[in-house]
Amino acid sequence: MTPGLHKTFRELERYQVDGYRLLPMRFLSLDSTRYVVTNLAGNHRVMKREELDDLVNHRIPQHSVFYDDLKADHFLADGDSTVYTDLLAAKYRTRQARLPEFTALHLFVVTLRCDHSCQYCQVSRVSEDRSAYDMTSETADRAIDLMFQSPSPCLKVEFQGGEPLLNFGLIQHVVKKVRRRNAGREIQFVITSNLSQLTDEILDFCAEHQIYFSTSLDGPALLHNKNRPRPNHDSHAHVVDGIHRIRNRLGIDAVSALMTSTAESLKQPEAIIDEYVRLGFKSIFLRYISPYGFAAKTSARIGYETEQFIEFFKRGLQYIIDLNVTGVQIHEVYTRLLLQRILTPYATNYVDLQSPSGIGITVLVYNYDGDVYASDEGRMLAEMGDKTFRLGTVRDSHRDLFLNSNTLEMIFETMLEGLPGCCDCALLPFCGSDPVFHHRTQGDVAGHRPTSAFCKRNMELMRHLIRTLEDDPQAAAILRSWI
Numbered sequence: 001m002t003p004g005l006h007k008t009f010r011e012l013e014r015y016q017v018d019g020y021r022l023l024p025m026r027f028l029s030l031d032s033t034r035y036v037v038t039n040l041a042g043n044h045r046v047m048k049r050e051e052l053d054d055l056v057n058h059r060i061p062q063h064s065v066f067y068d069d070l071k072a073d074h075f076l077a078d079g080d081s082t083v084y085t086d087l088l089a090a091k092y093r094t095r096q097a098r099l100p101e102f103t104a105l106h107l108f109v110v111t112l113r114c115d116h117s118c119q120y121c122q123v124s125r126v127s128e129d130r131s132a133y134d135m136t137s138e139t140a141d142r143a144i145d146l147m148f149q150s151p152s153p154c155l156k157v158e159f160q161g162g163e164p165l166l167n168f169g170l171i172q173h174v175v176k177k178v179r180r181r182n183a184g185r186e187i188q189f190v191i192t193s194n195l196s197q198l199t200d201e202i203l204d205f206c207a208e209h210q211i212y213f214s215t216s217l218d219g220p221a222l223l224h225n226k227n228r229p230r231p232n233h234d235s236h237a238h239v240v241d242g243i244h245r246i247r248n249r250l251g252i253d254a255v256s257a258l259m260t261s262t263a264e265s266l267k268q269p270e271a272i273i274d275e276y277v278r279l280g281f282k283s284i285f286l287r288y289i290s291p292y293g294f295a296a297k298t299s300a301r302i303g304y305e306t307e308q309f310i311e312f313f314k315r316g317l318q319y320i321i322d323l324n325v326t327g328v329q330i331h332e333v334y335t336r337l338l339l340q341r342i343l344t345p346y347a348t349n350y351v352d353l354q355s356p357s358g359i360g361i362t363v364l365v366y367n368y369d370g371d372v373y374a375s376d377e378g379r380m381l382a383e384m385g386d387k388t389f390r391l392g393t394v395r396d397s398h399r400d401l402f403l404n405s406n407t408l409e410m411i412f413e414t415m416l417e418g419l420p421g422c423c424d425c426a427l428l429p430f431c432g433s434d435p436v437f438h439h440r441t442q443g444d445v446a447g448h449r450p451t452s453a454f455c456k457r458n459m460e461l462m463r464h465l466i467r468t469l470e471d472d473p474q475a476a477a478i479l480r481s482w483i
Contacts, residue, residue, distance in 0.1 A: 019062055020071075020078040023088060027052060028426035035426075036466055041091035042345060042429035043073040046470050094345050095429070098362075104152040104349065105363040107376055108143060108174060109160045110135045111167040112368055116194055116235060118228045120260050120289055134167045135368040140174050142394035143366035144181065149398040150364075154186040158214075160365075160376065165197035175209050190214055194228070194235065195242025203249045213246050215239055217257040217279070219265065219272035227262055243279060252280070260287050261312065263304045269316035277323065277330055285333035286316050288457065290377060291440055306453040310460050317464075324478045331482040338465055339483050341430040351375060352454075353432035357414035360391065360407045370394045372401055374410070377436040388439055410435055413446050421449025427462050 027037040027047075035052050038044045047055070054060055055075070060067045062078070070076050074091070077084035112133035147155060157178060159171050175189055189211040205211070218224040221236040228235045239257075246255040257279075259265070259272060269286070276284045288309055320332050337348050351358035359374035366372055370393045373379040378389025391405040402408065414433040416422040422431070434454050438447030449455045469476045 020058065020060070020067075020076045022056065022076055023074050023084065025075055026424055026426040026428065030463060030467060034470075036463070037075065038426045038429050039074050039088070040429070041074055041088055042095055042341070043075070043091075044342065044426075044429075044466070045070070045073060045075065046466065091345055095347050098347050098349065098354075101152045101154075102361055103150040103364050104154050105156045105158065106143070106147045106150075107158045107160050107363065107365040107379075108135065108140065109162070109365065109367045109379065110140075110164045110170045110174075112162040113166045114161060114163040114194075115166070115196055116163070116228050116230055120227065120262060133162070133368055135170055135366075137170060137173050139366070139368070139370045139394055140170055141177065142370070143372075144174065144177055146364070146366070146372070146394060146398050146401070147178075148181060152185075154188070155182075156188040156190065158190045158192060160192050163194055163197060164191055165193050165195075165202060168197075168202055172205060175205075175211065179209065188212070193242075194239060195246075196230070196235070196238040198242045198245060203245065206246075206254075207250055212250075212253075213242075213255040215242065215255060215257050216259070217243075217276065217281075218259045218262075219268065220275050223264060223268065223272070226264060227260070240279065247280075256283070257281055258285050258287060260289055261304075261309060262289060266304055266308055266312040269312055270319050273316060273319055273323070273330070277328055282329055283331050283333050283336075284320070286313050287334075290380070290437070306456050310457060313461060314464060321475050321478050325474065334461075335465065335479070336482045338430060338462060339479055342462070342465065342469075343480065343483060350432075352434045353430075355414070355416040355428070355432055356411045357433040357435050359389065359410060359414075359435060360402060361411065364391075364401075366394055372396070374407060375436055377434075381436055381440060386440075388445075389436060410445050419446055419449070421455070425459075427459060430462055431458055 023039060025037055025039045027035045030036045030046060033048060035047050035049065036044055037047055037052060051066070055070065060070065060076070067076075071078065071084075074084060074088045113131070147157070157174065159174075164171060171191065178187060189209065190213065191206070191211060192214045195213070195215050206213075216228065217239055218227045224236040224239070225233050230238075243255050243257070257276070265272060273284055289303060317332055317335060320330055323330060337350050337353055340346065340348055341353060347354065349358075349362060351362050354362065359378065363375055364372060365374075365376050365379045367379055367382075371382070371387075372391045372393060373382065374389045374391055381388065382390055388406075391401045391407055396404075414435050416428050416431060416433060419433075422428055425431070433446075435445035435447075437454050438452065439445050441453065442448055442451070447454065465479070469479060
């Protein structure tokens with residue numbers, strides 16, 4: 001029923017019986033009476049058990065509407081022509097078209113210093129006066145050299161911390177040097193900041209060089225200040241003031257926000273979403289907490305079970321849909337990413353929804369000390385003493401970072417098409433891999449799918465979205481409008 005990748009398209013021609021042959025497909029129960037069926041192109045159909053049984057036993061009447069739909073979506077083929085398999089192969093290539101472009105996102109960790117004491121801090125930040133944890137201009141210059149060796153036509157430079165505005169002089173240095181060196185590529189700059197250090201001088205520079213901001217907003221003031229403490233309990237006031245100042249100076253879309261879900265957050269998805277709406281955001285990312293840095297030490301207090309997060313997510317998503325029904329335009333970011341995977345032939349650049357994993361080939365991280373990592377989470381794990389995802393240093397060549405490290409091995413091991421538990425899963429075309437999470441929680445970059453929280457979370461969210469698309473026309477129209 002589910003020919004593996006070791007079978008070629010030509011071999012599949014042997015499966016022709018009574019007028020049509022099956023093309024590669026996988027299926028998974030959606031509920032007690034229905035299955036979701038997918039193919040290599042990422043097309044999906046929801047079928048009743050008897051419909052699926054008729055399909056695999058070659059009992060679908062030819063020239064029926066159901067037959068024609070299945071043929072159009074590349075679940076079956078008839079005749080001797082190879083055009084069906086050729087089209088299926090072309091669509092599969094389209095879903096993998098990002099791979100030759102290679103690394104587009106480049107993260108510069110310009111400092112570990114920070115003026116917040118967030119409960120879930122994933123990078124083990126240090127106090128503001130420890131300048132030994134700042135990136136130097138020499139390190140930054142070497143990182144820029146590596147970045148420009150990427151073949152990607154678009155380069156995104158993201159400044160991370162700590163709080164990167166505490167080393168704003170280096171940000172200015174990098175931006176100016178990248179601008180001088182660039183020859184025809186599209187360049188984007190983003191500063192990930194809590195906005196507490198924002199000044200008019202910083203805004204002037206960002207306006208001149210078209211620099212955007214990403215900040216953290218966990219919800220209403222009480223929740224935000226609890227999650228992200230400062231001595232005067234004014235974190236929320238700083239971020240709200242910073243959002244308004246950025247929009248007034250740089251434009252409405254010049255700042256985005258992310259939230260992280262703690263145990264306290266799970267009690268109030270509506271209040272969190274309402275705060276995003278109140279502040280004029282058109283999107284919100286209901287984000288799962290990551291087990292790195294301080295978050296690992298405080299997990300007993302702020303953590304939760306995967307099932308609790310899934311219920312929080314579903315409740316929040318329903319509230320967002322209800323808001324859209326009333327005319328309030330806001331979408332959930334992770335839902336939009338999943339919908340793009342489910343409803344379009346195109347991949348996303350989101351690292352955790354790629355096969356093979358996007359570590360290294362989608363993102364490189366240049367740490368303040370010159371170490372280079374395959375992902376931001378890999379850098380966070382290194383701050384806990386585990387440097388599994390360290391590729392080398394900025395003094396290494398671009399070639400050596402990939403060929404003289406364990407990068408290729410990790411990429412090979414995170415190809416879902418060859419992973420037990422994934423290779424036969426109907427949700428494979430929509431899913432991805434998180435090797436850092438699995439290494440941290442299960443001691444293996446591939447992970448053990450039956451007990452993986454990542455797998456459990458993604459499978460249930462995808463099932464929930466597909467059921468919503470099938471069963472709720474009003475919600476389905478709203479969800480489709482997001483992509």
